[in-house]
Amino acid sequence: MAAPALELDNVACTFVSKDDPSQRYTAVREVALTVGAGEFVSVVGPTGCGKSTLLNVAAGLLQPSTGSVRVFGEPLVGINARAGYMFQSESLMPWRTALQNVMAGLEFRGVADAREQAEEWLKRVGLGGFGNRYPHQLSGGMRKRVSLAQTLVLDPDIILMDEPFSALDIQTRQLMENEVLALWSAKKKAVLFITHDLDEAIAMSDRVVCLSAGPGSRPIGEFAIDLPLPRDVAEVRVMPRFVELHQAIWSVLRDEVLKGYQQQLAA
Amino acid sequence: MWNYIKPRQSNLLAWQVGLLVAIFVFWHVATKPGLIPPIVFENDQQAAFFFGEPLKIFGRVWAWFVTNADIYQHLWVTLLETVLAFGIGTGLGLGCGLWLALSPMAAAICDPYIKALNSMPRVILAPIFAVWFGLGIASKVALGVTLVFFIVFFNVYQGVKEVSPVVLANARMLGASQKQLLRHVYLPSATSWVFSSLHTSVGLAFVGAVVGEYLGSSRGVGYLILQAEGAFDINTVMAGILVLTVFALALDAGVGKLEKRLMKWQPKSGETEKL
Numbered sequence: 001m002a003a004p005a006l007e008l009d010n011v012a013c014t015f016v017s018k019d020d021p022s023q024r025y026t027a028v029r030e031v032a033l034t035v036g037a038g039e040f041v042s043v044v045g046p047t048g049c050g051k052s053t054l055l056n057v058a059a060g061l062l063q064p065s066t067g068s069v070r071v072f073g074e075p076l077v078g079i080n081a082r083a084g085y086m087f088q089s090e091s092l093m094p095w096r097t098a099l100q101n102v103m104a105g106l107e108f109r110g111v112a113d114a115r116e117q118a119e120e121w122l123k124r125v126g127l128g129g130f131g132n133r134y135p136h137q138l139s140g141g142m143r144k145r146v147s148l149a150q151t152l153v154l155d156p157d158i159i160l161m162d163e164p165f166s167a168l169d170i171q172t173r174q175l176m177e178n179e180v181l182a183l184w185s186a187k188k189k190a191v192l193f194i195t196h197d198l199d200e201a202i203a204m205s206d207r208v209v210c211l212s213a214g215p216g217s218r219p220i221g222e223f224a225i226d227l228p229l230p231r232d233v234a235e236v237r238v239m240p241r242f243v244e245l246h247q248a249i250w251s252v253l254r255d256e257v258l259k260g261y262q263q264q265l266a267a
Numbered sequence: 268m269w270n271y272i273k274p275r276q277s278n279l280l281a282w283q284v285g286l287l288v289a290i291f292v293f294w295h296v297a298t299k300p301g302l303i304p305p306i307v308f309e310n311d312q313q314a315a316f317f318f319g320e321p322l323k324i325f326g327r328v329w330a331w332f333v334t335n336a337d338i339y340q341h342l343w344v345t346l347l348e349t350v351l352a353f354g355i356g357t358g359l360g361l362g363c364g365l366w367l368a369l370s371p372m373a374a375a376i377c378d379p380y381i382k383a384l385n386s387m388p389r390v391i392l393a394p395i396f397a398v399w400f401g402l403g404i405a406s407k408v409a410l411g412v413t414l415v416f417f418i419v420f421f422n423v424y425q426g427v428k429e430v431s432p433v434v435l436a437n438a439r440m441l442g443a444s445q446k447q448l449l450r451h452v453y454l455p456s457a458t459s460w461v462f463s464s465l466h467t468s469v470g471l472a473f474v475g476a477v478v479g480e481y482l483g484s485s486r487g488v489g490y491l492i493l494q495a496e497g498a499f500d501i502n503t504v505m506a507g508i509l510v511l512t513v514f515a516l517a518l519d520a521g522v523g524k525l526e527k528r529l530m531k532w533q534p535k536s537g538e539t540e541k542l
Contacts, residue, residue, distance in 0.1 A: 059436075061436050079439055081442065083440070085436075085440040089433050090433065090434075091433045092437075093434055093437075093452065093455070094434075094532055095455040095532040096532070097532075104438070105441035105442055108438075108443045108451075134534075136532070136533070150437075150441070154442070
């Protein structure tokens with residue numbers, strides 16, 4: 001069997017306060033997570049449980065305190081060059097136009113026909129006529145689509161997504177979710193998708209992993225999603241199987257969400 | 268009637284010019300000997316002696332630029348000093364700011380010295396520069412550079428420190444090398460800070476040039492002003508100040524134009540998300 005695209009083994013991340021070294025915060029611990037090649041895995045969990053930390057570890061932006069990360073069987077050193085990362089917050093370079101932003105990665109790699117490829121991707125996300133606009137001239141949804149094109153134009157083997165659609169309204173969100181699903185099923189990349197929205201996780205993934213409440217979150221449940229493919233995120237929500245899965249995952253997640261909420265109230 | 272001339276966007280320029288004319292008219296009326304009886308001074312010549320007369324000042328400027336045409340060599344020297352000080356100071360500030368912002372250890376070592384140099388009253392260095400570099404333009408440029416450098420330096424330093432961590436992480440994930448990060452992320456991010464400092468530094472480059480000339484030189488507008496002061500010729504002093512002000516304004520407008528061209532990616536208020 002081929003090595004999985006991404007393999008986190010016994011990963012823990014402890015942050016030490018710069019001002020006071022005795023102040024430690026363990027965001028995640030004992031995390032074992034694999035994403036097979038071509039598999040779409042979602043991670044759900046209560047707020048503040050270290051979902052983004054996990055993604056940063058997978059991207060190589062953050063060194064885990066213990067444990068190891070392997071990418072297609074190779075230990076990860078530095079930035080994960082085979083992964084594309086779609087961030088939760090605004091990540092476009094405001095001094096570049098939409099087209100230049102999509103081109104950026106190709107330009108860094110010295111690709112000759114960067115402009116043509118970028119233009120094609122802009123068209124594919126429905127922004128063909130907006131190439132020369134600056135990010136501040138685009139709406140939030142358009143900026144997300146530029147981000148998507150910016151990440152996917154590099155054709156990464158692993159796609160990391162950190163609540164990419166959480167800031168969008170529900171209609172734009174469903175459109176984007178379907179777009180991502182269509183692109184994913186065409187290319188069959190490994191996807192690690194972080195979300196706090198259980199519906200979104202079930203509708204899009206092959207597998208959903210639940211994290212416990214922080215600090216020291218760890219995976220507490222894993223569910224294979226056996227809904228038929230291809231899916232439409234709006235239609236799939238009314239299937240009986242979807243509701244069953246939702247109830248099963250929610251029963252695991254509910255206590256953790258309440259725990260996380262209590263901790264935030266107490267803090 | 269009032270509705271017609273009421274200040275609004277369309278007649279803004281007329282109001283601005285009108286205010287300038289009003290100031291000069293007031294100045295003229297208050298200083299012209301014999302026009303109004305002396306209120307503050309003992310006789311009607313004194314106001315003109317202390318404050319100069321606008322008409323004579325304009326006559327002086329006219330003579331400098333047209334009839335005698337003898338100001339050009341002085342103006343050229345002063346402007347050359349200003350532009351050199353501005354250019355060198357900005358370049359050095361940009362380079363050092365980027366370097367120190369990107370190497371925290373070097374910044375930690377240099378920190379107290381930079382603070383000391385910045386808080387030192389640097390105009391006092393002018394006589395030393397005159398000794399080191401002579402009475403030519405080099406000593407004035409050196410003074411201007413010390414004034415400009417720190418303004419630009421601190422702004423670049425701050426600008427690089429405040430690069431959005433998400434944009435930076437994104438560029439790294441897109442595969443940017445250290446050099447590409449500098450060129451495509453740090454530098455553009457710092458330019459907005461640099462431009463806000465350039466308006467201040469153009470003025471300070473001028474200050475460096477004129478103060479340098481004032482303390483010892485044989486050419487330049489500062490030298491003209493010094494000569495006139497020695498002869499209590501207040502009209503020529505005022506004319507010199509007027510000429511300097513106009514050219515400082517022109518340089519500032521030039522920086523503003525450049526800023527507008529390079530910073531068109533920045534949202535202006537009320538323009539965000541205009542689709």
